[in-house]
Amino acid sequence: MATSCVKLSADVYLVCLNHALSTEREEVMGLLIGEIDQKRVSHISAVIMLRRSDKRKDRVEISPEQLSDASTQAERLARTCGRPVRVLGWYHSHPHITVWPSHVDVQTQAMYQMMDDGFVGLIFSVFSEEASTKQGRIQVTCFQSINQSPEGEPPQYMRLEIPLHIVPSPRLSGPCLETLVQLPQILCQEELEAYSWTHQISDLDLLTRLHNGAVYTKSLCHIAEVVGGPLLQVLESRLSENKRKMMLLQKEREQLEQELKQLSTESS
Known part of the structure; x- marks a missing residue:
């Protein structure tokens, strides 16, 4: 079952955006921490930046060790906050290119959803310009993967856009x-x-x-x-x-x- 929508805390958005703007040569990535309510709404309240072992201009990868370490950090944060938060998704940047996920991003997202059907992906498109005004433009999208193939056929994953809402936060947590x-x-x-x-x-x-x-x-x-x-x-x-x-x-x-x-x- 797909996530109905994602509510991203404004301070988490600030951290992700700062990470995305830290380099325009390669993509950066991180993991999203939060909780899902009974209406399948994801509430993202924290973020974990990941160190890239292999810098690439058009691809990012999360190792199993990083995912395991992030889960441990989420458990520690859950004890601190008193809420059952966990790893709910991932984010990465698209410097100088469109915000839409590539076929590799869609395949990667599908792999994560096999472990958790509520897992979501965020993409921050940075260092782009409006063609008419030449002004800088920042875009963000939230997505999941959906299999369009009939039953019994090889999977053909497509992007499923998930509504994203930036929730105001009174301070930086x-x-x-x-x-x-x-x-x-x-x-x-x-x-x-x-x-x-x-x-x-x-x-x-x-x-x-x-x-x-x-x-x-x-x-x-x-x-x-x-x-x-x-x-x-x-x-x-x-x-x-x-x-x-x-x-x-x-x-x-x-x-x-x-x-x-x-x-x-x-x-x-």
Whole structure:
């Protein structure tokens, strides 16, 4: 049975979008955490970013080890939140291409639905432009796979679009904030793995080794510039806003204490 619709928390949408915008050269991916109600509505409340072991321009893969680790994290989050949350889906980016899933995406989605028929997929199309205005465009779609072949015939999977609703959230939740902070670390780990792999090639000359080192350093600087810097500004703004709210609450507390004291004096 297909999922009736997906309700995506706004802070989860923010984390997924930041991850999708972190690179325009390859696709990124992650897993969605939440719960399904009796009406087959998926409520997505958290997200887990996945580190890519194999960077590809047009394909992403989730290993069984990553899926197992995500399930463990979901169980830990369920104990923290006091709700039965679990892995409900996956997301990945489409830089510079259409938002619609490829045949590989549809096949991958069908494979996940064999394990859980409520599993959904999100695709974020980023770094695209409107043809008429040349302005940047961001699109997101939610889908599942459906078999169109008659019974007994080889499966022919097609995309089934699932209604997606972005649900406002009053603040950035703790799990989403922790995931967002992990983004620069994940990107740096990916670059380190790629650079470490070059050290396994024994016949590289000195010039090539220097070039690889320079590329690695440049990649780290790029991550610090386009991801680390903006993220730090967001966290600093969040800290300033929290301090402002604390001051307002402190003033309100003092005012209430004075009113309470005045009432006590009058009653005595």
